[in-house]
């Protein structure tokens with residue numbers, strides 16, 4: 116946890132920004148895996164973490180804009196719990212540790228909300244929280260999402276988008292662990308190993324950093340499948356291995372790093388050619404990222420580098436600007452350049468992508484590829500964003516575009532046939548927007564062809 120003053124200040128700011136009514140921020144409950152008492156590992160809700168910092172389940176935070184008070188409501192544990200859990204702090208003690216002076220049990224919460232007319236909550240993403248809000252506020256279950264507060268949502272986005280120095284330090288801690296995950300796995304990426312051995316190693320390294328992975332590890336020799344969570348393939352020479360993995364610190368700040376390496380440790384000429392193109396796009400994004408530019412523009416700058424590279428290989432043809440304008444390069448990168456990162460690996464995604472990554476000025480594109488950009492808006496100092504270009508030869512997609520003659524003035528489909536067995540490559544860094552430009556966060560993780568080959572040889 117940060118010092119209690121951090122949470123007091125955040126709640127004060129939120130009270131000022133929302134301005135009226137009662138803000139209800141439910142913490143998460145335990146989630147059963149295969150029966151009630153065998154749960155998934157507990158993950159606190161990120162909005163609750165941001166404003167109240169506490170990891171216990173079943174807490175409800177309340178920020179009252181009308182009387183200026185903060186509250187935490189929950190039932191205290193009794194001896195029937197404590198024989199299983201050991202001694203635990205009381206709700207009052209927990210609340211005091213984050214500067215909250217008012218506490219009560221769940222009946223007291225029901226009484227406080229019984230006659231509330233002006234209330235705010237974030238649209239829930241879990242069924243149990245939907246039911247809890249439905250019961251507390253007397254709203255039909257199916258109508259809970261509809262009554263969620265846009266004022267609260269946008270006020271949360273405003274605060275959480277700008278990372279403080281102490282948050283950056285936590286994120287860099289998560290990247291330090293990701294360094295161990297990735298460098299260790301690179302060295303293991305030899306023929307005969309199985310993807311699950313490397314994925315398992317990464318999970319272990321994450322827990323050695325005192326937190327879980329920040330999303331299920333992507334460790335695959337079929338990197339052309341963007342989020343491939345299967346781990347059953349044997350590593351064979353000639354395949355590229357995509358490793359997209361990060362972790363959370365004990366306070367749940369995240370890292371999200373991708374490295375792509377040749378099984379066996381040496382790039383062949385085709386692998387090197389594609390790798391250098393993707394790396395060029397990753398570096399171009401770092402070169403142009405600064406306050407004032409939109410991330411949509413950064414995505415397009417990286418896209419021009421990709422198009423230029425594919426033209427050089429004879430896969431694309433025509434003018435680079437025209438290729439990008441038409442979205443022809445998106446056949447090989449059907450996703451956006453990046454997303455915000457913080458307490459969530461896709462930060463604040465539960466607030467709705469449109470509210471986090473876009474605003475009145477920058478609206479989402481409808482074009483294939485660019486339309487999947489999770490964050491397009493104008494950058495500000497303090498944003499943490501991922502820079503993750505990739506190249507994927509997806510046979511089914513290539514066949515579909517080819518059959519429809521899509522962008523045929525820009526795509527050399529005959530040449531593309533030769534690449535259909537390649538797989539994929541992605542390179543991903545976590546980047547802080549600074550006052551004058553940007554900084555790739557954390558200890559540098561081997562990224563150039565030489566750095567990767569040297570690491571895998573050591």
Ligand code: GLY
Pocket residue numbers: 330359360371454503543
């Ligand atoms: N780990 C998924 C992503 O990079 O967005």
Ligand code: MN
Pocket residue numbers: 359360371372373543
């Ligand atoms: Mn990733």
Ligand code: MN
Pocket residue numbers: 371454501503543
């Ligand atoms: Mn990412």
